[in-house]
Amino acid sequence: MTGLLQDHVSRQAEARPDATAVVMAGTALTYAQLESQSSQLAQMLVRLGLHHGDRVCLLAEKAPMTIAAMLATLKAGGTYVPVDLASPAVRVAKIVRSADPTTVLVLGAAGARMYSALAPQDVFAPHATVGTLDDAASVDVSITPSFTVGDLSAVDARAPSLRASPSDPAHLLFTSGSTGDPKGVVITHASVIAFLDWALPYFDIRPGQRISGHPPLHFDLSTFDIYGSLRAGAELHLVPPSVLLPRQLADFISSSQLTQWFAVPSALSYMASYGGLPEQGFASLERVLWCGEVLPPRVLIQWMQAVPWARFTNLYGPTEATIASSYFTLPALPQEDLEAIPIGRACTGEELLVLDEHLNPVSAGERGELYIGGTGVSPGYWRDPERSAGGFLPDPRPGRAGERLYRTGDLARLGSDGEFYFLGRTDSQIKSRGYRIELGEIEAALSAVSAVAECAVVGIPSDGFEGVAVGCAYSLAADAALESAALRSALQDRLPSYMLPSRWMPMDALPKNANGKIDRRRVQALFLAAQPTEVVSP
Ligand code: AMP
Numbered sequence: 001m002t003g004l005l006q007d008h009v010s011r012q013a014e015a016r017p018d019a020t021a022v023v024m025a026g027t028a029l030t031y032a033q034l035e036s037q038s039s040q041l042a043q044m045l046v047r048l049g050l051h052h053g054d055r056v057c058l059l060a061e062k063a064p065m066t067i068a069a070m071l072a073t074l075k076a077g078g079t080y081v082p083v084d085l086a087s088p089a090v091r092v093a094k095i096v097r098s099a100d101p102t103t104v105l106v107l108g109a110a111g112a113r114m115y116s117a118l119a120p121q122d123v124f125a126p127h128a129t130v131g132t133l134d135d136a137a138s139v140d141v142s143i144t145p146s147f148t149v150g151d152l153s154a155v156d157a158r159a160p161s162l163r164a165s166p167s168d169p170a171h172l173l174f175t176s177g178s179t180g181d182p183k184g185v186v187i188t189h190a191s192v193i194a195f196l197d198w199a200l201p202y203f204d205i206r207p208g209q210r211i212s213g214h215p216p217l218h219f220d221l222s223t224f225d226i227y228g229s230l231r232a233g234a235e236l237h238l239v240p241p242s243v244l245l246p247r248q249l250a251d252f253i254s255s256s257q258l259t260q261w262f263a264v265p266s267a268l269s270y271m272a273s274y275g276g277l278p279e280q281g282f283a284s285l286e287r288v289l290w291c292g293e294v295l296p297p298r299v300l301i302q303w304m305q306a307v308p309w310a311r312f313t314n315l316y317g318p319t320e321a322t323i324a325s326s327y328f329t330l331p332a333l334p335q336e337d338l339e340a341i342p343i344g345r346a347c348t349g350e351e352l353l354v355l356d357e358h359l360n361p362v363s364a365g366e367r368g369e370l371y372i373g374g375t376g377v378s379p380g381y382w383r384d385p386e387r388s389a390g391g392f393l394p395d396p397r398p399g400r401a402g403e404r405l406y407r408t409g410d411l412a413r414l415g416s417d418g419e420f421y422f423l424g425r426t427d428s429q430i431k432s433r434g435y436r437i438e439l440g441e442i443e444a445a446l447s448a449v450s451a452v453a454e455c456a457v458v459g460i461p462s463d464g465f466e467g468v469a470v471g472c473a474y475s476l477a478a479d480a481a482l483e484s485a486a487l488r489s490a491l492q493d494r495l496p497s498y499m500l501p502s503r504w505m506p507m508d509a510l511p512k513n514a515n516g517k518i519d520r521r522r523v524q525a526l527f528l529a530a531q532p533t534e535v536v537s538p
Contacts, residue, residue, distance in 0.1 A: 004189050005170055006074040008196075008231040010035055010159070016207060016233050022064040024213075024238035029064045031233070034071065036157040041072035041131075044147055046160045048129040050103055052077035055172065057101035057124075059083055059115050061108030062217055062238055065133050065149075067226060069105050070171070070217075074189075077162040078103070079169040081184075082218040085110040087496040089117035095174045095182050096123045098382060106143060107133040116142040166190035172382050173220050173319050176437050176499070178428070180444025184382030187220070191322040192227055194375035198348040199224065200232055202327070203287060203313075207233035209259045210284070214239045214267065215434075220319040221291055225262060246276025257284040264434030265295035269465040272299045277306040291315035291324050293431035293467055294422065297338040304333050316343035316422065319436075320391060320406045322376035325350045328419060342419035343412070349375035352420050353405065354412050359396045362413075367423055370412040371405040378406070428520070430459035433466045435498040442470065442501065445494040449487065451480035454510045457501060458524040471527040472501035475509055503527060 009031075012021075017032035029037070045056070056073040058080055060066040066082075073080040081099040083092055085108075092114060104124060106115050112132075118124065119142060129146045166189045174182040205211065211229040213236050215221045229236040237256045243249060249271055253261055261282075268290055271277060285307050295314065304312055315324035328344025346352045354368035355361055362368035373395060380388030395403040411423040428439040439457040446455040455474040462469045476482055484504035491500055511522040 003193070004074065004164060004166060005192055005227055005231075006038070006071050006159070008193070008227070009071060012207075012230060012233040019207065019233060020235045021230060022067050022236045022238065024062065024064055025240050027064055029068065034064075034068055034230075037065070037152070038068040038071035038075060039157050039159040040152040040155040041069060041133075042075035042160050043155045043158075044131070044152060045072060045076040045078065045103055045129070046162065047155075048103070048146055050076045050078050050129070052162060052164060053168065054078045054103065055099045055101040056080045056103040056105060057083060057096055057099060058217075059085065059104060059106045059111040059118075060133065060217075061085065061110050062213075062241060063107060063134075064238070066107055066217060067230075067236070067238075069107070069133060070226070073103075074164070074170060075159040075162075077160075077164045077168075079171060081172045081174075083114070084216060084218045084496065085114050086216075088493050089114060089121075090494050091182065091496065093118055093121055093123045095184070098174075098181070098184055099172055100125070100383075101128065103129040103131070105131050105133055106145075107136075109136045112136065112143060119143075164189070166193065167379075169379070171223075173218060175319055176429075176435075176441045177387075178438040178440030180441050182441075183384060183387055185220075185319045186379050186382050187223070187319075187322055188379065191376045191378065192223055194349045195224070195323045195347065196228055196231055199228055199323075202347075203228075203260070203289075205229070205232040205234055205260070209234040209286075210257055211236050211260045212239060212253070212256075212258050212262055213237060214261070214263045216241070220323055221262065221264070224323045246271040246274040250276045250278055250282075253282050253285065254278070258282070259284055259286045260289065261285055261287075262289040262291070264292040265290050265299070266293065266434040266465050266467055268295060268303060269299045269467075272302040273465055277302060279306075281307040281309075285310045287311040287313065289313045289315055291317065292434050292436075295341060297334060297341055298336075300330070300341060301334060301336065301338075304330065308333070314341050314343060316420075317372070317376070318406070318408055318410075320378045321350070321372040321374075321408075322378065325372045325374070325376055326352055326420060340421055342415065342417070343422045344419050346374070347376075352412070354414055354420070359393075364414050365416060367411055367413050369426055370408045370410040370420070370422075372408060373403060373405045377404055428459075430468045430470070432459070432468045432470055433498055435496075437470070437499055439470075442472070442491070442495060442499050445491055445499075446472065446474065446487070448494065449482075449490045451476050451482040452487070453477045453480075454518065456510055456518045456520050456523045458520055458527060460503060460524065460527045466502075469503055470499065470501040471503040471505065471524070473505040473507055473510055473523045473526070475507050505530070 013035035317325035
């Protein structure tokens with residue numbers, strides 16, 4: 001099915017106006033309410049000057065109204081940019097400057113706080129439209145909004161008659177960048193729709209089902225929750241950020257009677273390890289999906305034993321190829337000695353290729369770098385032709401003129417069973433607690449601390465639910481005195497908490513390799529050899 005993302009939701013609003021569309025913490029919107037509120041907001045945005053292709057920055061907490069704001073942006077012909085309100089303002093400022101929005105929508109106390117922190121830094125264009133979407137945002141005295149949510153009731157509840165194209169960007173999602181600046185991935189309507197064309201029938205998502213919305217709204221996985229659920233006429237149950245602990249998550253699944261639970265492996269591990277899998281399982285669950293990092297097989301087995309009636313699917317894919325590009329559904333409870341869960345086969349419309357450094361296919365079973373082609377491949381990084389040229393390349397195969405591949409940086413092999421297997425990374429990108437982190441971004445932030453002479457940030461594989469811990473080895477400039485704890489505080493103003501190293505190793509000088517560069521492998525080995533108690537863990 002082609003068209004635009006919001007059209008699919010409007011169709012459901014016509015078919016089942018009174019059905020619940022989105023719910024969180026006692027606040028729910030029916031399909032009719034979601035449709036009318038998003039149309040009114042879209043009318044307001046257009047009236048205040050939003051043009052086709054303009055960016056709308058969402059300084060908005062997770063809430064049903066934030067989903068309405070996303071749809072409103074699309075109905076107005078714009079591109080939304082969901083922002084991580086838990087990140088320090090310095091980092092969010094980089095994202096907002098890059099996105100260059102003409103409109104800012106503020107929702108919730110955290111949204112208002114972020115707006116107040118950014119506004120004095122001249123991050124927003126002088127004539128940017130600012131709308132507050134709830135009372136918590138309006139009470140902040142530093143905001144003089146162009147409109148408030150109260151103004152919307154007087155606006156026509158029909159969507160503006162603007163047309164956009166499926167190849168237009170629907171949203172920009174910012175991920176960690178190795179140089180210290182987050183990079184914006186452009187995601188089009190067509191790419192999301194193509195993924196849903198495969199996923200909805202594959203998972204049999206249908207009206208009345210109760211779908212989880214666990215990841216934050218700036219994660220690309222949330223795109224599947226939102227549009228998968230709303231296009232199918234199902235109920236989207238947003239998990240409030242305060243529902244954090246394993247037992248709370250378990251209660252949420254049970255009390256919301258979820259039929260689908262989709263989370264990063266760290267969340268599944270956390271639940272399995274700390275009492276989040278009740279003995280009686282989750283009666284309502286039909287399927288459990290995960291994506292974003294390696295799920296340890298022992299955790300999968302715990303889940304499959306706890307909910308034997310559910311279907312379990314591993315989804316694999318980077319943001320740059322839209323939500324997920326391959327899938328593997330477990331045919332049966334695996335043996336205890338299962339070494340790795342395959343990332344499986346390409347979703348319809350996508351292609352996985354394992355190539356060598358000359359872009360030639362490696363033989364079946366050989367390790368190579370994984371490239372993705374097909375409908376999910378993003379047009380590139382936002383306003384960054386250099387990085388785009390590095391990550392996205394013309395398909396080198398004969399007869400593929402005009403087609404492109406995304407270079408994932410992942411290592412993989414094609415197994416004799418016809419399934420692809422993930423084998424790690426070619427670079428220093430890691431996943432920790434499900435978050436994608438370029439270690440270079442942490443090093444760039446450390447380099448800005450004048451007391452630091454040298455530093456190396458490495459990923460340390462761990463048995464804990466975080467999967468990979470972040471370790472920082474550093475030496476100080478002559479005469480500088482700084483404890484690891486003080487260094488961590490200095491970083492806190494620049495990096496989100498999930499990027500802060502949890503293990504520290506002060507050194508007189510960092511180990512070097514033959515050509516004088518910091519030997520990161522050696523640093524990693526030192527961390528692996530050290531007992532966690534030997535290093536400072538603030
Ligand atoms: P993100 O853009 O945050 O979705 O991160 C994409 C990266 O996460 C991929 O390039 C992989 O390194 C990793 N990843 C995603 N899904 C999986 C999976 N199912 N198994 C292992 N690694 C994964």
